[in-house]
Amino acid sequence: MNDVVGTQTKTGVALEAAFTGTPPMPIPARAQGLLDFTSNSIQGSAARIDSGALRPGRYRRKGVAGAHEVTGSVAFEVTPDVCSKMLYAALGTLVTTGATAPYTHTMTARAASTLPSLTISRSVGPIIVYHAGAMVNTLTLRTQMDQVLTAEAEMVAIREVIDTNTAARDTAIFGTAGYSVLDAFVFNQALVRTGNDLGSLVDNMTVRGFDITIGNNLLDKRVIRRARTPLKYTPQRVDISGSMDMFFESEFALRKAFGNSGAAYPFEAGSSLGTGSVTLEFISGANILLFEFGYVEFEAQVPTVDDEGYVMQPVTLNARENINSATAPFRTVLTNSEALIIPATPVAIT
Secondary structure, three states, X not given: OOOOOHHHEEEEEEEOOOOOOOOOOOOOEOOXXXXXXXXXXXXXXXXXXXXXXXXXXXXXXXXXXXXXXXXXXXXXXXXXXXXXXXXXXXXXXXXXXXXXXXEEEEEEEOOOOOOXXXXXXXXXXXXXXXXXXXXXXXXXXXXXXXXXXXXXXXXXXXXXXXXEOOHHHHHHHHXXXXXXXXXXXXXXXXXXXXXXXXXXXXXXXXXEEEEEEEEOOEEEEOOOOOOOOOOEEEEOOOEEEEEEEEEOOOHHHHHHHOOOOOOOOOOOOOOOOEEEEEEEEEEEOOEEEEEEEEEEEEEEOOOEOOOOOOOEEEEEEEEOOOOOOOOXXXXXXXXXXXXXXXXXXXXXXX
């Protein structure tokens, strides 16, 4: 038997038609796209319930299987097509415009306490595993100097099924999926713009790294029933944050980047948090990916000096609701040739 190596595995993603929370539902969906993934740690685990009964002897009694959880993360390079499903699953609201390509997909945080669910399928040598009823708890996107844009999705799911890998089974799950033929978004095709508001943004040429995290704070609902999995997962308040590494020039340069000409040093402890707007835009051919912080509180800490190189200014951003504006605190706009992110009828695995 040959050993299995990472280059012999693949991970597919599909949006499900519905999340019912009743095993064996939801019916897993056939992969609609293959992720250019770099790691996949999603797996099921069963909690152990130990007995506290007192009997002669010092050994514990045999344990009982408790709640079953499916957790883990999948990391991948962000391409202009397959990434749409993960972004939609993390945010939940989608509006698509355009009669012909290019299409524009605008995604914002869903107001209702629900999110789309996914099936994450993975082939590993002699087995195929799929995780159904999967939801994105946190999605982190990272752009660093001279690197492609990467993402890591921390997932939870309600069902794990492990099956023997055969040619027929592989075709049933991955047969309609394909890898992206498009280049991933990269650092040197990106642009950061900052300002006091979206109407006054200017190019910011001092940013070396930018991270964005979408946190849904999923809460599992467990009830008395003949199943060991949660009934459902409910998103709580969404936390959308970012962090930037800026070349440190002066406190004035930092204030100017956010249109703030006040006298207080923005990184002085105890001073008021600054507010402003930030966008991060990537271009890959005719495809565009825009992250827009419409209204943020920003905080800058005192720069640290680690070596003889450039001194960097860390800046943290937190999307906030602005009651005086209809501007969305955060949104993602993806322009690509994909007419339909949400399939009309997701195909079930058979």
